[in-house]
Amino acid sequence: MRVPLSWLREYIELPTSDVGEIAHAFDMLGHGVEDVLHLGVGWTDVRIGRVERIEAHPDADQVRITHVDLGDGALHQIICGAWNFDAGAVVPVAVPGAVLPGGLEIGERKIRGVMSRGMICSERELGIGDVHEGIMVLGDDVAAGGLGSPLAEVIDLPDVVFDLEVTNNRPDAMGMVGVARELAAWFEVPYRWPTIALEATGGPPTTQVLISAPDGCNRFVARELRGLTVGPSPLWMRERLRRAGVRAISNVVDVTNYVMLELGHPLHAFDVDQIAGNMLDVRWAEEGEAIVTLDGVTRSLTPRDLVIVDADGPTSLAAVMGGARSEVEPVTVNVLMEAASWNPATVMYTSRRHDLRSEASARFERGVDPNLAPDANTRASALLAEIGGGAEVSDLIDVVANEVTPWDITLPIREVQRLLDDRFTVEASAAALRRLELEVEVEGDTLRVVVPTFRPDLTRGADLIEELARLADYDSFAATVPTGPVGGLTAEQRRTRHLQDVLRGLGLHQVINLPFVSHGELAAFAEGQVEGVVSVRNPLRDDQAKLRQSLLPGLVRNARDNFNRGADQVAVFEIGRTFHARPWGEDPRVPDQPVRVGVLVAGRFGNERIGRHRTDADAATALGIVGALGEAMGVVIERRQATPAGFHPTRAAQLTIDGRRVGIAGELHPEMAARFDIEGRAGVVELEVAPLVAERPPHQMTAISGYPHSDYDLSFDLPAGVTADRLVAVTSGASDLVEEARVFDEYRPAGPTRSLAITYRLRAADRTLASDEIEAARQAMIQAAGGLGATLRGSANKEDE
Numbered sequence: 103m104r105v106p107l108s109w110l111r112e113y114i115e116l117p118t119s120d121v122g123e124i125a126h127a128f129d130m131l132g133h134g135v136e137d138v139l140h141l142g143v144g145w146t147d148v149r150i151g152r153v154e155r156i157e158a159h160p161d162a163d164q165v166r167i168t169h170v171d172l173g174d175g176a177l178h179q180i181i182c183g184a185w186n187f188d189a190g191a192v193v194p195v196a197v198p199g200a201v202l203p204g205g206l207e208i209g210e211r212k213i214r215g216v217m218s219r220g221m222i223c224s225e226r227e228l229g230i231g232d233v234h235e236g237i238m239v240l241g242d243d244v245a246a247g248g249l250g251s252p253l254a255e256v257i258d259l260p261d262v263v264f265d266l267e268v269t270n271n272r273p274d275a276m277g278m279v280g281v282a283r284e285l286a287a288w289f290e291v292p293y294r295w296p297t298i299a300l301e302a303t304g305g306p307p308t309t310q311v312l313i314s315a316p317d318g319c320n321r322f323v324a325r326e327l328r329g330l331t332v333g334p335s336p337l338w339m340r341e342r343l344r345r346a347g348v349r350a351i352s353n354v355v356d357v358t359n360y361v362m363l364e365l366g367h368p369l370h371a372f373d374v375d376q377i378a379g380n381m382l383d384v385r386w387a388e389e390g391e392a393i394v395t396l397d398g399v400t401r402s403l404t405p406r407d408l409v410i411v412d413a414d415g416p417t418s419l420a421a422v423m424g425g426a427r428s429e430v431e432p433v434t435v436n437v438l439m440e441a442a443s444w445n446p447a448t449v450m451y452t453s454r455r456h457d458l459r460s461e462a463s464a465r466f467e468r469g470v471d472p473n474l475a476p477d478a479n480t481r482a483s484a485l486l487a488e489i490g491g492g493a494e495v496s497d498l499i500d501v502v503a504n505e506v507t508p509w510d511i512t513l514p515i516r517e518v519q520r521l522l523d524d525r526f527t528v529e530a531s532a533a534a535l536r537r538l539e540l541e542v543e544v545e546g547d548t549l550r551v552v553v554p555t556f557r558p559d560l561t562r563g564a565d566l567i568e569e570l571a572r573l574a575d576y577d578s579f580a581a582t583v584p585t586g587p588v589g590g591l592t593a594e595q596r597r598t599r600h601l602q603d604v605l606r607g608l609g610l611h612q613v614i615n616l617p618f619v620s621h622g623e624l625a626a627f628a629e630g631q632v633e634g635v636v637s638v639r640n641p642l643r644d645d646q647a648k649l650r651q652s653l654l655p656g657l658v659r660n661a662r663d664n665f666n667r668g669a670d671q672v673a674v675f676e677i678g679r680t681f682h683a684r685p686w687g688e689d690p691r692v693p694d695q696p697v698r699v700g701v702l703v704a705g706r707f708g709n710e711r712i713g714r715h716r717t718d719a720d721a722a723t724a725l726g727i728v729g730a731l732g733e734a735m736g737v738v739i740e741r742r743q744a745t746p747a748g749f750h751p752t753r754a755a756q757l758t759i760d761g762r763r764v765g766i767a768g769e770l771h772p773e774m775a776a777r778f779d780i781e782g783r784a785g786v787v788e789l790e791v792a793p794l795v796a797e798r799p800p801h802q803m804t805a806i807s808g809y810p811h812s813d814y815d816l817s818f819d820l821p822a823g824v825t826a827d828r829l830v831a832v833t834s835g836a837s838d839l840v841e842e843a844r845v846f847d848e849y850r851p852a853g854p855t856r857s858l859a860i861t862y863r864l865r866a867a868d869r870t871l872a873s874d875e876i877e878a879a880r881q882a883m884i885q886a887a888g889g890l891g892a893t894l895r896g897s898a899n900k901e902d903e
Contacts, residue, residue, distance in 0.1 A: 105281055106345040108205035113282035114293040120465075121262055127288045128266060130575050133275055138266040141345065144229040147200035148253040151178070151222075152245055153191045161214040162880075168222065170195055173250030181218035186236030192245045194238055194253045196221045203229035230257070231346070240337050257341050277366025287537040287573060297362060298477050300484040302877075304328055304494035306373040309377060310440055314385040318408040319420065320443040322384060323475040324499040325483050326374055328436045330354070331491035341491070346460070354430045354437055357486045359461070361878065367441055367470050367478035368462035370418065374436040376428040379413025384420060384442075391416055393427045401456055406640075408448050421449040421466045422458050426777070437493075439486065441479040443472030443506075449567040451640040454595065465650065471508050471556040476630040499529060500774030506555050508541075513549040513563045521567050523579065544570035554579030590853045597735065597795035601699065602677065603736040603805035608727060610675045617681065618646035623655035627748040628775060634683040636693045649681035649693075653700030653788055654748065658770070661704050662778040673719075677791060698765070698789040701727055704775075704784035715892065721753035721769035724785030728757060728767045735794050740828060741767070748774045749786070757789060765789035811865035812876050817895040818884060823892050829858060836886035839864040857895050 107124075110116075112895055125135045151170040154177055159165050169177040172195060178790045180195065189192065196208040196339035197220045206227075210219045221227075221239045244256050266281070274280045278297060286293035286435065301814040309328045311318050324704075333354050334340070338351040339360055348359050358369040372382075387403035393398050393416040403409065404417065410418040415693065417425045421444040430437060449466040453459060476498065487493045530550055534543040540560075541552035553560045560566060571579070591599070602612065624632045628651070641647040652655065653676050661672040686694045703719040732739035737759055744756035746766045754768025770784040784818070820829060826845050834840045842885065864871060864879055884894050 103276060104264045104345065104347045105264045105266055105278065106342065107264070108258045109342050109345070109731060110282060110285075110674065110902050113279055113295070115291060116285065116288055117289050117291060125264065127285060130577070131284050131288055132269065132272075133281070133284065133570055134267040135264055138269050139263040139265065141259060141261040141263060142637050143254045144203035145196065145201060145253075145258050146198045148194050148202075148223065149173075149250050150240065150244055150248070150253060150256060151193055151195040152249055153187065153189055153193060153222075154734055156189050159214060159216060161216075165213065167216060170220075170222070171249055172197070173248060173275075178219050179217060180220045181213045181216060182222045184222070184237040186233075187239050191238040192242060194223045194240065195246065196223055202227055204721070205743065227252075230341075230841060235383075239334065241334070243336050243338075254449050257337065261345065263345055272467055272472045273366060273465055273558065274556045275309065275366075276465045276468065276470075277362070277382070278364050280366050283539065291473060298481050298484070300480050300487070300495060302495050302497045302875055304496040307438075307496040307499055308376065309499070310379050310381045311501050312381065312383040312548075313501055313503040314383050315408060318386065318445050318448045319384040320445070320472045320502070320504040320506065321475050321477045322382075322440070322442045322499070322501045322503075324382075324438050324440045325479055326436065326438050327483060327486055327490070327493040328374070328496075329374050329491065330435055330437055330486065330493045331433050332430065332432050333490075335487060352430070352432070353489050354434070354486060357482050357489070358439075359476055360428060361482040362461060362465070365473045365474060365478050365481060366465060368421070368465055369478060369482050370424050370440045370462075371430050372417070372424070372428045372438040372440065372785050372849060373430050373434045374438045375434075377412045377417065380419070381412060382438075384432070385409065385411060386677065387416060393417075393419060395419055395423045395458070396426055396429055397423065398426065407452050407455070408444070415692070419456065419458070420444060421798035422452050422456065422463050423460060437486070439483050441475040441480055441482070443470060443475055447640045451642070454642045455644070458598045467557045472504075473555045476500060484633055506553050508554055509561075511551045511560065511566060512552060512783065513551060513566050515547045515549065517563060518567050519568060521564075522574070524570060526570055526574075531570055536570060536572065541571075593797050594795050597797075598677070598791065601731070601735060601791070601794060604731060605675045605699075605701070605727075608704070608730060610727075613657070613660050613674045613676050614678070615653075615660070615676060616646070617650050617679065618642075619648050619650045619655045621648055624648055624651055625778075627652045627654050636681045636683050651680050651682060652746040653678060653680065654697055654702070654786060657700050657702040657786070658778040658784075661702055661780050661784065665704075665780060669705070671707060671716075672705075672718075673703045673707055675699060675701045687722075694779055697790050698796070699787075699791050701787040702770075703727070703786075704770075704780055704782065705786075718783060719785045720783040721750065721767075721785060724767045724769065725755065727785070727787055730791075731789070731794065736798060737794055739764075739789075740827070744768075744824060759793045764793050803866070807865050807867045809866055809870050811863050812871055813861060813863050814876075815846075816880070816887075817847075817857055817859040818892040819855050819895050820856050821891040824892060826858055829887060829890060829892060830860060832886045832890060833883040834861070834862075834899050836882040837864070839866060839875070839879050840883075841865045874894070 121138060125138060128135050133241050149172055151172045154171050155169040157167040159167055165181050165183045168180050168182050170180055172178055196202060198210050200208040208221050210217060218609055225238045227584045228615045239289055251615055268275045275284060282293040311322050311324055314509060315324055335350055335353045335356040339356055343350050343356060343359055346363050350356050352582055354371050357593050358371055362368045386763045387407040387409045388404050389405055391403045393399055393403060408420040409416040409422050417428045444466050446467050449463055453463040483495055487495055515528050518531055528544055528547060532544055539554060543550045551566060624635060636649040638647050656678060657674060660674050664672045677699045681695055684694045686692050703723050705737060706716040707719040707723055708716040728739055740758045741755040746754055748771055750769040750771050754766060756763060757765040765788050767787040771787050775784055830843050834843045842863040844861050845858055846861055850855040864876060
């Protein structure tokens with residue numbers, strides 16, 4: 103927000119003119135100064151003149167001969183190529199000898215045989231604006247100060263403009279009066295409001311206002327002004343708007359912008375004669391409706407768009423941009439001045455969805471005080487009636503859908519002193535808060551504070567403590583170590599950090615993605631129909647309307663963005679929450695939100711060493727990362743072949759810990775990779791974090807047997823559907839003598855069956871095994887395999903002495 107110092111001084115007498123001191127005050131108050139612009143007079147000898155007579159040039163059709171009165175009793179002949187003025191216009195004139203910005207010297211010269219003595223200037227030629235299509239018309243109010251007077255005296259130069267960064271929770275500081283109120287509290291001086299008074303002269307209004315969507319609009323205030331003359335605003339208003347970064351358009355539009363910048367409340371002006379049916383209704387749009395906005399764009403509406411409609415349909419995109427159908431034009435004579443209060447979330451949604459950012463939406467998104475609307479309307483109506491030709495003004499229309507009243511906050515002074523320091527006594531704290539126009543009652547060692555509706559950011563005691571710290575000057579606090587109970591990381595937090603360190607050590611980079619996804623991204627990694635989805639009530643965009651159930655959509659987007667920027671490999675991981683529409687164990691009022699870790703590796707991966715080159719990432723890379731995680735975290739992660747959605751059908755595994763499914767790992771499906779512009783293969787992992795970082799009982803050591811072992815091989819024919827890990831588990835469990843079992847060969851003849859060869863190692867802890875014990879164990883394994891439908895193909899026994 104740009105704050106011209108000359109404009110600000112209309113509302114406050116600052117005790118200093120030091121720009122650095124004022125900037126320091128802004129910074130300490132929390133309104134960071136992004137830039138300080140020093141505006142000076144960039145010309146010499148430019149004066150105020152009035153065009154008394156205009157003649158055609160005898161030998162040029164593109165220019166005219168003007169005769170200008172500069173207050174010295176003579177008419178100065180000046181040739182001008184602009185056609186946006188007539189006789190009687192008050193204009194800036196650079197007389198011979200003047201120097202304009204850029205070093206342009208003005209003199210006397212002949213143009214097609216006619217002498218020109220000086221130059222009538224445009225805003226761009228003077229360096230005070232961008233308009234150059236015509237000369238700068240000043241208005242009769244400027245001439246009242248005397249023809250021939252210096253232009254610099256009229257437009258109040260030099261000046262300083264502060265470019266402030268106002269935080270999203272401070273709508274009250276988005277206007278000159280609000281800024282003056284902040285500085286008044288800092289410097290402990292009074293500030294003043296502009297005159298807000300208006301006498302109705304036009305009787306009752308002809309327009310009826312309804313609010314059919316009270317969840318989108320809190321209040322709608324309007325007033326009709328009849329008999330206006332649309333034209334340029336006076337110079338003082340145009341100049342203030344220009345320094346605040348707003349282009350002057352016409353007196354009607356300029357007044358709405360002026361009051362918005364002055365009080366912080368946006369307004370909109372309708373052409374009353376273009377309001378069909380003499381009615382306006384605030385409602386949600388209907389499916390299939392459309393509106394042509396002021397920028398000439400036809401916009402399709404949805405039931406989540408809030409609109410103002412008349413009898414013919416939408417006439418304004420509420421709080422964001424007006425419609426072209428009811429736009430104020432040069433021929434407009436009757437205006438409806440509107441000041442309304444809107445739901446901030448609704449404004450933000452509509453603004454983002456239609457990609458329409460404006461000064462009005464920036465304020466409404468912060469939550470403008472609904473009780474400011476009548477004052478803003480009265481101020482704007484009075485200004486417009488003054489500069490628009492003495493219009494008749496109707497009674498006020500004021501429709502309130504949701505009443506907003508002040509609220510109380512209780513603040514124990516001991517909490518203030520704990521967080522700040524002992525200088526904040528009850529009396530000192532109460533006095534400081536009153537400087538911010540808060541009502542304060544002292545009840546012993548407690549402050550009871552009534553917060554006005556223009557401060558929606560103050561909702562708890564901590565907010566009031568922050569206000570006290572602002573006014574005390576943050577630089578005045580000594581550096582101290584916070585007091586409180588000694589804490590530390592829990593075992594789970596330490597293991598989570600260890601998990602992050604392990605992943606970084608494997609060469610992965612951590613990313614953090616927003617949890618918003620589209621329904622299509624949910625379905626891409628879902629098994630069958632997507633269920634238990636948590637939807638966002640007011641999404642910023644349609645493709646971010648759901649909360650993620652997997653980390654993988656965000657990771658594949660990361661890969662796509664990196665490859666699109668020229669990367670030759672991507673190795674990233676994320677630890678974050680996913681969301682499911684079922685009660686959360688820690689708080690059943692909110693959706694379940696387990697923490698997961700996701701990994702994606704694509705392209706060349708690994709360390710480049712002598713004799714060893716990086717290899718392309720694939721399913722083996724993903725499973726290798728799983729193995730490294732399990733080893734580092736001291737957890738056995740078992741794998742079983744699976745075909746999860748979004749993965750290659752034969753290169754993916756289901757992951758389990760202690761028999762419970764905890765995630766998946768494998769290779770991204772080629773179609774999924776192509777969908778996200780990922781060339782080649784990509785290894786992907788997603789795991790629940792809780793079982794990885796949970797405290798586990800210490801390992802129980804078993805003494806190594808010193809007796810000899812016996813190894814032998816068994817080969818089984820397996821029916822379709824029996825996995826290798828299942829066969830190994832069943833046969834190994836048939837005897838407590840089995841120390842180790844390992845698959846070493848697979849044979850696939852024609853047909854659905856296959857053969858697996860497994861090496862078994864048998865050993866007893868307290869004796870050397872006898873041959874009959876070995877044979878009994880062997881028969882038990884064969885019998886257990888038979889329970890799975892597997893038959894012995896052949897066997898070979900051997901015993902190591």
